[in-house]
Amino acid sequence: MNGIHDLGGMTCFGPVEAEPDEPVFHSDWERRVFAINVAAGAAVGPLDYRRHGIERMPPDIYVRSSYYEKWLARMELLVAETGMLDHPPKQPAQSPDEFESIVYAGRPANRDDARAAPHFAVGDRVRALNLNPTGHTRLPRYVRGRVGQIHRLHGTHVFPDTNAHGQGESPQPLYNVRFAATELWGPAASARDSLYIDLWEDYLEPCESR
Amino acid sequence: MSTHDAPPNPYLAPRRTADESRELEARVAKLERALTDRGIVTRETLDRVVDLYEHDIGPMNGARVVAHAWCDPEFRARLLDDATAAIAELGYSGLQGEHMVAVENTSDVHNVVVCTLCSCYPWPVLGLPPTWYKSPAYRSRVVIDPRGVLADFGLTIPDDVEIRVWDSSAEIRYLVLPEPPANADSMDEEALAALVTRDAMIGVAKVAAG
Structure with missing residues (x-):
């Protein structure tokens, strides 16, 4: 979704203001x-589904909401959408110790x-698909x-575009x-500088020459 | 590109009235009650999560990783090769740090980390992100104008230093290994860790001499 959350490259929000001793x-x-x-x-759904819950906020409310206001709006939306309150789990809720073990173990996204087998190798020129x-x-x-170069292979990871929509990992x-x-x-940017971003194979095509 | 046509950032100002804050509190209490009444989560587990992220999981963890890398060249090499495993050697792992990459600042290269699409951040080593990291101002502009954003933090990067911006678009989380301070050789690891700031490990500050 071409949403307001996709902020990279906008310059309309003014200077970055840090709060001392936040x-x-x-x-x-x-x-x-x-x-x-x-x-x-x-219990609500996969991380990618939950992220999309924030992206579906009305754009004017998105930019005026604090981070945790977005998290609140997302949970309200998804709890209602999943109907989970009408179908409570049969398993007992995790104890504090059980959940603490998840906090420290994490939930890896590699599979x-x-x-x-990766189609691209380090150094290959690729174009991000439109x-x-x-x-x-x-x-x-x-x-x-845009055209870039493969810097590193991270392994095989869950694909957000399907996982967010119940279409599998x-x-x-x-x-x-x-x-x-x-x-x-463009030419106003520093010729020395670069941007590194993690992209799945389905986002890329080979680019032999410019 | 470091001047601003945009007005001072209106989004970070404390702008909730007492009534609005009461409404937020009521919405959160209602959500918590709905989930706990149905056995989806317990209040005790919520209390534990808050306690962990307020007291046990924070930038002091990342500071120990950085100081150890400065003092132990073999650990530094392992950190740059496989940050997830190296960080786990020091006991840090978990949610939002399942797949770590460390990027090293040198006299020639300055790294800075962002998540333009939401606010991804390496929780096990840095804790929860500051408000500015989650703000539209930072997320939008650091990719297009990194030198201008770093100037907002009082950090001027010379033109002959390459800037690498890392946009955390997947489940990979980035930790900046800052340059050690000038007098690092005269300090022990614990004293060095005390100098390492959260901002230096995001890449918007340098580590000052102790």
């Missing part, structure tokens, strides 16, 4: 909504048992159609791709 949370409701998202998120899907994607607009090779700043932003 606390982890600014109020108790932020603590609670953070913990609800972390501890109850998996090495589904490893697919895709404009209506659902969730992690291909930002600012790299679409579709694991596929994930690459880090380097783009020259001038390729993305």
